Amino acid sequence: MEATNTKKLTGTTGMKMHVTIGDIIIIVIIIILCLTCILPFVHIAAKSISGNSAVLAKQVTLVPKDITLEAYTSIFQDGQLTHSMLYTVLVTVLFTAIGMVVTTCAAYPLSRRHLVGRNFFSLMILFTLYFSAGLIPEYLLMKQLNLLDTMWVLILPLSFSPFNMLIMKTFIQSTIPDSLEEAAFLDGATHFQILFKIVLPLSKAIIATLSLFYAVGRWNAYADAKYYINTKALQPIQYILSNMVLNSGADAISLSEGAAVESTPEVLQAAMVMFATLPIICVYPFVQKYFVKGVMIGAVKG
Amino acid sequence: MKVTQPAINQPRNGLIPRSLRNALKRDWQLYVLLILPVAFVIIFKYAAYPGLRIAFMNYKPARGYSGSEYVGLKIFEKIFKDADFLRALKNSLIFNFLDLAIGFPVPIILALMLNELRYPRFKKVSQTILYLPHFLSWVIIASVSYTLFRPSTGLVNITLMDAGLINEGIPFLTEKFHWAVTYLLMAVWQNMGWGTILYLAAITGISGELYEAATVDGANRMRKMWHITLPGIRPTMVTLLILNLGRIMGSNYERLASFGNVLVKDYQYQLAIYIYEKGLAGGNFSKATAVGLFQSLLGFILVLAADRFAKKLGESGLI
Numbered sequence A: 001m002e003a004t005n006t007k008k009l010t011g012t013t014g015m016k017m018h019v020t021i022g023d024i025i026i027i028v029i030i031i032i033l034c035l036t037c038i039l040p041f042v043h044i045a046a047k048s049i050s051g052n053s054a055v056l057a058k059q060v061t062l063v064p065k066d067i068t069l070e071a072y073t074s075i076f077q078d079g080q081l082t083h084s085m086l087y088t089v090l091v092t093v094l095f096t097a098i099g100m101v102v103t104t105c106a107a108y109p110l111s112r113r114h115l116v117g118r119n120f121f122s123l124m125i126l127f128t129l130y131f132s133a134g135l136i137p138e139y140l141l142m143k144q145l146n147l148l149d150t151m152w153v154l155i156l157p158l159s160f161s162p163f164n165m166l167i168m169k170t171f172i173q174s175t176i177p178d179s180l181e182e183a184a185f186l187d188g189a190t191h192f193q194i195l196f197k198i199v200l201p202l203s204k205a206i207i208a209t210l211s212l213f214y215a216v217g218r219w220n221a222y223a224d225a226k227y228y229i230n231t232k233a234l235q236p237i238q239y240i241l242s243n244m245v246l247n248s249g250a251d252a253i254s255l256s257e258g259a260a261v262e263s264t265p266e267v268l269q270a271a272m273v274m275f276a277t278l279p280i281i282c283v284y285p286f287v288q289k290y291f292v293k294g295v296m297i298g299a300v301k302g
Numbered sequence B: 001m002k003v004t005q006p007a008i009n010q011p012r013n014g015l016i017p018r019s020l021r022n023a024l025k026r027d028w029q030l031y032v033l034l035i036l037p038v039a040f041v042i043i044f045k046y047a048a049y050p051g052l053r054i055a056f057m058n059y060k061p062a063r064g065y066s067g068s069e070y071v072g073l074k075i076f077e078k079i080f081k082d083a084d085f086l087r088a089l090k091n092s093l094i095f096n097f098l099d100l101a102i103g104f105p106v107p108i109i110l111a112l113m114l115n116e117l118r119y120p121r122f123k124k125v126s127q128t129i130l131y132l133p134h135f136l137s138w139v140i141i142a143s144v145s146y147t148l149f150r151p152s153t154g155l156v157n158i159t160l161m162d163a164g165l166i167n168e169g170i171p172f173l174t175e176k177f178h179w180a181v182t183y184l185l186m187a188v189w190q191n192m193g194w195g196t197i198l199y200l201a202a203i204t205g206i207s208g209e210l211y212e213a214a215t216v217d218g219a220n221r222m223r224k225m226w227h228i229t230l231p232g233i234r235p236t237m238v239t240l241l242i243l244n245l246g247r248i249m250g251s252n253y254e255r256l257a258s259f260g261n262v263l264v265k266d267y268q269y270q271l272a273i274y275i276y277e278k279g280l281a282g283g284n285f286s287k288a289t290a291v292g293l294f295q296s297l298l299g300f301i302l303v304l305a306a307d308r309f310a311k312k313l314g315e316s317g318l319i
Helices: A002-012 A021-048 A052-056 A070-078 A080-111 A118-130 A135-144 A162-175 A178-186 A191-202 A204-220 A223-228 A237-245 A265-299 B011-015 B020-044 B046-056 B074-079 B083-103 B105-116 B120-135 B138-149 B155-162 B176-192 B196-204 B208-216 B221-232 B234-249 B253-259 B262-268 B271-281 B285-312
Strands: none
Touching (some): A021 B105, A021 B120, A021 B138, A021 B176, A070 A265, A080 A162, A080 A191, A080 A204, A080 A237, A118 A162, A118 B020, A135 B046, A135 B285, A178 A191, A204 A237, A204 A265, A223 B253, A265 B138, B046 B074, B083 B176, B083 B234, B083 B285, B105 B196, B138 B155, B176 B253, B176 B262, B196 B221, B234 B285, B253 B262, B253 B271
């Protein structure tokens, strides 16, 4: 990206950069698109901290009115969503950690061009990306493995993503020259030492990127919970949210008696959506600077 | 994104064919590392393939594999006479095709626009914002959509009514044609920013000399975009098109379920919904497995065919 910028600037140097109509049209379009990404959340955030009557009177658009934290208080009093939030954080952390370990264990060996059997192992892993057994066979497999209705069914089956492995493999191949690895090897370093002392320290960008992918993937998914989990305490937050907010209309929003809900369903629903989205919005800006670089290098062919 | 890469730069391998024993002696640690991922795919992916035989059985969950009898292709004959399946198949194909037709060009156009931006800081901030929807779940996106698009209380309809553009609320998510448009556009919205990353990466790889030469020859920005940038990202376009063609048989349960409601069942009833409702919810494991197998096989064949086609056109393909 930086390269194209400098290109463009050198292309126009000599005269002062002048803004054309084309520039303005592009800037306006991009600003509008950005607003479509931000405004909905500003609206919902405003709703979630507004008073009931203001929301019912449709007075809340982007600025909250009669500010109150009642809806959030009910969420915390109810406990179900906060429990589910902590539980989902635990699942996500385990999922991401296991996923990264397994991905690294595959990506490093398969990035070594001289490895005998490299194509065989690559094909074996990538075949599963293009041909899945489908819902029922996988459900029966989980049953056989005694994983149904446990926390581990949300962690183990999906924690190794061949697609992420591919990105990491490409990244290692294109950022760490074979000659560096050869030199270390000739100096008597073992593959384990090369991995820990050379490859991993040089792969921070891709490790951050893929960790984010794994974490977000797990945080957002709920279909597997719907297929495999009955116990309410073991359901991740997105599934609980989908049951509370979607599917059966406004009256499905039901917190327990103890929560003493005073908010209207609309306000409560807005608060729930914000509650489940905040972790992502908080983490995202910090990881964002890594993933553009990581994905770009990892995904460019060759 | 290549699956296999030609081995370059290994003269030693070519001159002295290394025996397996030598490979093991030198690289045993690499094979030790591979044990874990290989175990994961065997235990959680390959072990599920034998379950596909249910598609050829009259499977009764209570009796298990041994208590159920093989019936050959009878299940497949049945599903192709099943009106529900045919409807789900038709909906899946139509919606996936529309997803591709609408969703594929948008990131390309957006990437070209971002590339034309001359203010690095503005570009960076807008990219950060545009990537965000990719990280939100379908539950969140659907909840937000319902909040915004409700006929009488949704922000969009209120705004349109206040502006005097419409007299009554548009049923964006409760009437099937409107639903189809909203459903499709929400996916475009979710993916538009994220989809630009690969194209922007490809644009970075285009040689700056090309642009300079074009400037000297008097080409304006449009011509440079058309004759240099677009051809420069063509391999990326082909690769992503192949990947997406392979998904034309797919269907995303979470997206469909999140946006589903009784009023739009006609269009929302696609393969993922069929498989869940008939299979896990309805107990007809054989039918659901047969449909899943049909879906996987056709998807796999499509990827292979698209890859071969791309190679024939002189692109490097995917596999």
